[in-house]
Structures are given as structure tokens and as C-alpha cells.
Amino acid sequence: MSANRRKDLWSVLLATLFFGAASGIFLATLTNYLAQVHGFGAQERGWLELPRELPGFLILWVIGGLLVHLRESRIAAVAMLLTAAGALGLGYLADGRWLVVVWVFVWSLGDHIIFAVEGPLGLKLARAGAEGHRLGQLGGARNLGVIGGVALVWLIARFAGDRFDLFYFGAAIAAVIAGWFYFRLGIGHGDRPSRRLVVRRRYGLFYVISALFGIRKQIFLVFGTWLLVSVRGVPVTTIALLFLVSSTLGVVLRPLLGDVIDWVGERVVLAADSLLLLIVCLVYAFAADLVAPPYDLYLLYAAYVLDHVLFALRVARTTYLQKIAVDEADITPTISLGITIDHAVAMTLPIVSGVIWEQYGYRWVFLIAAAIAVAGFFICLRIRIPHPAAVRSRERS
Numbered sequence: 001m002s003a004n005r006r007k008d009l010w011s012v013l014l015a016t017l018f019f020g021a022a023s024g025i026f027l028a029t030l031t032n033y034l035a036q037v038h039g040f041g042a043q044e045r046g047w048l049e050l051p052r053e054l055p056g057f058l059i060l061w062v063i064g065g066l067l068v069h070l071r072e073s074r075i076a077a078v079a080m081l082l083t084a085a086g087a088l089g090l091g092y093l094a095d096g097r098w099l100v101v102v103w104v105f106v107w108s109l110g111d112h113i114i115f116a117v118e119g120p121l122g123l124k125l126a127r128a129g130a131e132g133h134r135l136g137q138l139g140g141a142r143n144l145g146v147i148g149g150v151a152l153v154w155l156i157a158r159f160a161g162d163r164f165d166l167f168y169f170g171a172a173i174a175a176v177i178a179g180w181f182y183f184r185l186g187i188g189h190g191d192r193p194s195r196r197l198v199v200r201r202r203y204g205l206f207y208v209i210s211a212l213f214g215i216r217k218q219i220f221l222v223f224g225t226w227l228l229v230s231v232r233g234v235p236v237t238t239i240a241l242l243f244l245v246s247s248t249l250g251v252v253l254r255p256l257l258g259d260v261i262d263w264v265g266e267r268v269v270l271a272a273d274s275l276l277l278l279i280v281c282l283v284y285a286f287a288a289d290l291v292a293p294p295y296d297l298y299l300l301y302a303a304y305v306l307d308h309v310l311f312a313l314r315v316a317r318t319t320y321l322q323k324i325a326v327d328e329a330d331i332t333p334t335i336s337l338g339i340t341i342d343h344a345v346a347m348t349l350p351i352v353s354g355v356i357w358e359q360y361g362y363r364w365v366f367l368i369a370a371a372i373a374v375a376g377f378f379i380c381l382r383i384r385i386p387h388p389a390a391v392r393s394r395e396r397s
Helices: 003-040 042-067 072-092 097-124 131-162 164-183 201-231 237-263 264-291 293-323 330-361 364-382 388-393
Strands: none
Touching: 003 042, 003 072, 003 097, 003 131, 003 164, 003 201, 003 237, 003 364, 003 388, 042 097, 042 131, 042 201, 042 330, 072 097, 097 131, 097 293, 131 164, 131 237, 164 264, 201 237, 201 293, 201 330, 201 364, 237 264, 237 293, 264 293, 264 364, 293 330, 293 364, 330 364
């Protein structure tokens, strides 16, 4: 690896680390912030997912517009500035619920832009056959950043109380530092511009898997956390500690899981992820019936940590797309379309699930998710990786 390429790799790793710190602060505190500061209930929490996930739905057009003017590293820097603005707004300028919606939207726009470009950036720094390893390294760096962010939340909460203004100020600083590291990247200077929009029949299974990921993501980000906070009364310090534990495991496991993707392939990994998600959903639904207190709560903690660790396997979608892509310029816009598809699901599912939660109880939400996980297992079994030469020789249609 050349000196310039090594410098770019370190810049990407450090940018990902500080982005992880900002994300860790936000995700570890948002549920408690909404419940304690603004009095959100389960149904309101579900409705908030509509504006929070709207940037993900719009990302196809946002990225398409930005790709005309900027390469991926510059787009990532812009994303971090938006993330910082959203965090500062929540900490200091959210006097009412409508302002909460505005600042959550701004933060989420930056967050979703970075998810569209971080995979292509990682692939540019990977050698052939080790794409999962490189993306796993970036995942480990992100988890290391999450540890730092969550540790900051825990320390502030421990010694100053639930100071959400301080939490989000720290997130903004971390995002700005990440943006600086992205801005100084040199990779991509000589690449052909990515296309604004790509829709190909051969990417159909990638689109379906993206929709399934939208469902899977909501189980963890919204309802897994909401179960702990609203039903079991878990405080912000414990949520932060669970993030710390799962992120610590992720520092080691994410690179290893990236290697597993390279060794056994995306078909096996994504199918196994669906089965493990099924177990998580059943634990969320029936922990209180399976074991006596307080061990039922410990079982929920274990499911929450496993749910978090399994997020490492989402990079298998990116490596799968890279292996079936007929043109490297397809990757970024196709990932953007995948994000738009998974957010079309993510914008509507929490609203429906919030109503089901309040009308029929939380168990039904997780049972429906378990049924979807079973369907996902059989869909992922259809994955086939063609020989690289066969991919490039196909007609581009």
C-alpha cells in the first residue's frame, strides 16, 4: 500500500471513529430525551420516525444531486456538518416538539448521507477478495467511537445528571472532527463520476434485502429500546452501558465478521442474520414468560446487545452489490436507491407498529417482526454470486 493510500485509510478510520462517537451519543440518549424532556409516548415515538426516516427516503435524489458536483469524500464532509447542526439544535434550540422534529430531520439527513457514501469509500481502499475485511475494519472503528461517545454520556449523566445539552454539544464536536478527516481524503480524484440514478433488474434482490433491512433496523432503533425504557423503566445510564458493552464487542467482532463474509459469502451470512434476528424478536416478546425476574430483564439486555452486534452484518449488502455490479459507477447510486427503499418501509412501519403496540400490546409488534425475519431467511437463500468475469461480460441493460 502506497503512503498516500495508507494516509487515506487512516483518515477514513479516524473519520469513522468520530462519526461513531456522534452516533453513539445520539442513539444512547434519544429515547430518554424524547420521553423525559418532551413527554413522547409510544405512538408519538412511532410518528417521529416519519420525519426521522424521510431523509433516507429522499437520499436517492440528494446523493444524485451531490454526485454531480462532489466526490464521495466531500459529500461525507457535508454530511458531518449537517449532523453537527442537528445535534446543536436538539441541545439548545428545541423548545417545542415541532423544533424537535426539525432538528431530528437535519441530524438524520447528515446521518443518511454518510451511510450512502461510507461503503463506496471503504471499497476504494479494499483489495480484491477482502472487501468484507476492510468494511469490517471501518465498522470496528465506528464501534470504538461509539464507546467513546457512550462513555461521555455515562460520565456526564453520572456526575451532572441527564444534561442533554452537554450530550449533544459533544456529539456536534465529534461530527465536526469527522468532517475534517473526510474533507482531507485524496481517494477518488481520478475516478469517473458516479451516475445520478441506476435501476437494473439484476440488482433486484439487493433492493428486496434493503427493504428487509429497513424493517430489521426499526426493531433495534425504535422498539427494542422503547421496550426497555417505557415497559421496563430502564434509565439512560443503563442504555448507555448496554451501548458500551455491545460497542466494545463490536470493536473485535466487526472485523472478524467482515472476514466471515469474505470466507463463507453473503448468502450464508445474511441468512444466518435472519435466523438470529428471529431469536431476538422472540426474546423481546416472551422474555417475561421464559424466565423469572430479574433474569428476564438480563435476557432482554442480552437480546439488545446481540441485536446491536448483528448490525455489523449489514456490510454484506454492500459487498454483495460490489460483486454483482456491472459497473463500479453503479455502486454509490445503487446503495442510495437501496437506502431509499429501506426507508420507504422504515417511514411507515413504526407508525403502524406504534398503533399495534398501544392497541394490542408490545408482543404483537415483535411477533410480526419475527414472521418477517423468517421470510427474510428464505429470500436471502436466493443470493448467488456470479464469477467476476461473468459480471463484467454481461450486457449493461
